[in-house]
Amino acid sequence: MIRWIWAFLDRPAQRFDDCATFWSTVTATQLSARRGANDEFLTLMPEPALFAEAGVKMQAVTGLGGVHLDLDVDDIPAAVRAALDLDAELVANHPDYAVLRSPGGQMFCLTPSGRPKGTPAPAVRAPDGRMSRLDRVCLDIGPTDYDAEAGFWKSLTGWEFRHGRSPEFAWLRPAEQLPVHLSLRRLGEDRPASAHVDVSAGDIDATAAWHQSLGATLVRRHEHSIVLSDPGDARYCVIARDPNGI
The missing domain is CATH 3.10.180.10 (2,3-Dihydroxybiphenyl 1,2-Dioxygenase, domain 1)
Known part of the structure; x- marks a missing residue:
């Protein structure tokens, strides 16, 4: 467990x-x-x-x-x-x-596991009052490996598996209150699996603008998400999702 x-x-x-x-x-x-x-x-x-x-x-x-x-x-x-x-x-x-x-x-x-863990940190309030939270790690998986890789993480974690609203996404959610959940993204090309973090936000435009003011760089916009890169050039996503819903 x-x-x-x-x-x-x-x-x-x-x-x-x-x-x-x-x-x-x-x-x-x-x-x-x-x-x-x-x-x-x-x-x-x-x-x-x-x-x-x-x-x-x-x-x-x-x-x-x-x-x-x-x-x-x-x-x-x-x-x-x-x-x-x-x-x-x-x-x-x-x-x-x-x-x-x-x-x-x-x-x-x-x-x-060490000592028992407590409650994950709450959502963060930006200077403009908008809320966000780093709450997921997204596993980016090539199409050839996807079924085996998804099956591996389902079995290893024992968490609930659910399909997302887009066919390329799925979710793994623990029954316990943990700080990070997993999502799985089926890529359009084959390459070794990798991962990035997702930040849930009630207002993705405002949150992305705040992050850019702190040194992030805009990569691309989607309807429900914005892809950014941090000061180390690592990409991550700001996702339209309730940051208090973990």
Whole structure:
């Protein structure tokens, strides 16, 4: 059973500070102390007065970066065996966590559950009063791999699977209150699976404009979403969805 899920934003080391400032601002969080052998990790911490638990971490990496998932579980060896039985690949097995790759190529980690988690952070109020929340990781999957990859994540999480209003989208929603849900997007071309984050917003135009004022760049507009890139050139989406609906 997945006790908690983390959206892990991997960002280029040379732009990491700008990315950390950007994501801290748009999620109304504080940057934790840096940790790791090279001070490469940090957590976006909700304001203490909210009595809420963090759900987003960041890592400075070489190369372009991206997004991966950390899944907190009670028994890491058992979870690794279950993932391998579902055709995942073990990339690294550390004493206190494991790094794996899904059948389609998406990296994720199995991490110790630790202390019980509480309530996810609430939606964020922008300076103009509009609400938004980073609440999903979208898995981008090529058409050839889609059925196998979707089946893998359905089985691994045990979450409810639902089709979206567009045929290329589906959702995985946990029964428990967790900070991040998953969506699955069927791409129009084959390539290894990857991921990006989605920000739910009541007003996508206002939220996108706020993000652009903080250093994001507009990529394209759709009817119900806006694609942006952050200061590290990583793409993400602002989605027309109730940010209080997690």
